[in-house]
Amino acid sequence: xxxxxxxxxxxxxxxxxxxxxxxxxxxxxxxxxxxxxxxxxxxxxxxxxxxxxxxxxxxxxxxxxxxxxxxxxxxxxxxxxxxxxxxxxxxxxxxxxxxxxxxxxxxxxxxxxx
Amino acid sequence: xxxxxxxxxxxxxxxxxxxxxxxxxxxxxxxxxxxxxxxxxxxxxxxxxxxxxxxxxxxxxxxxxxxxxxxxxxxxxxxxxxxxxxxxxxxxxxxxxxxxxxxxxxxxxxxxx
Numbered sequence: 001x002x003x004x005x006x007x008x009x010x011x012x013x014x015x016x017x018x019x020x021x022x023x024x025x026x027x028x029x030x031x032x033x034x035x036x037x038x039x040x041x042x043x044x045x046x047x048x049x050x051x052x053x054x055x056x057x058x059x060x061x062x063x064x065x066x067x068x069x070x071x072x073x074x075x076x077x078x079x080x081x082x083x084x085x086x087x088x089x090x091x092x093x094x095x096x097x098x099x100x101x102x103x104x105x106x107x108x109x110x111x112x113x114x
Numbered sequence: 115x116x117x118x119x120x121x122x123x124x125x126x127x128x129x130x131x132x133x134x135x136x137x138x139x140x141x142x143x144x145x146x147x148x149x150x151x152x153x154x155x156x157x158x159x160x161x162x163x164x165x166x167x168x169x170x171x172x173x174x175x176x177x178x179x180x181x182x183x184x185x186x187x188x189x190x191x192x193x194x195x196x197x198x199x200x201x202x203x204x205x206x207x208x209x210x211x212x213x214x215x216x217x218x219x220x221x222x223x224x225x226x227x
Contacts, residue, residue, distance in 0.1 A: 048213035
């Protein structure tokens with residue numbers, strides 16, 4: 001069964017450094033998403049991406065964040081200058097061109113900012 | 115705007131007992147409803163979804179949920195739980211015309227032997 005994959009599984013970085021989190025969505029999906037989950041808290045929507053542009057974003061997704069689909073398979077989340085409070089699990093999701101747009105999630109990348 | 119309230123943060127239950135995890139939502143527009151499960155140190159797995167039609171939906175691992183529009187609820191049930199059902203369960207809602215999914219705070223189901 002096709003699945004969303006994410007790399008790396010765990011990323012440790014120093015405050016102020018740039019990080020890029022990578023995702024490979026399910027191959028025939030057209031909508032892509034990033035969510036984050038701070039330890040012990042709820043899953044929060046960051047951004048959705050369709051047709052090579054951001055379709056919706058939350059107030060969390062400020063100028064420090066950017067997304068890109070650099071080729072036909074990868075979908076990336078870049079955090080320009082990481083802060084301690086960016087430490088979280090980041091989930092990528094994708095959905096098909098169907099009415100419900102059910103989202104299928106990857107296993108997540110745990111980002112630790114020191 | 116939508117919101118999701120999961121009424122119980124933790125639910126301990128004995129193996130083979132029935133369980134109900136409660137979820138209420140609020141929205142001014144039509145929504146789709148979902149339950150996801152998260153096992154320790156893993157991602158989110160779709161358990162079941164309500165899009166339209168029959169208000170009783172069946173999912174994987176013997177779970178089912180009932181959509182109640184008048185009470186704006188989407189409670190998850192299983193008639194007999196197993197130790198392996200121990201996990202965090204998230205109720206979620208998505209605007210039928212939008213992109214993002216809004217998650218509840220989660221309910222930790224702990225199944226005891």
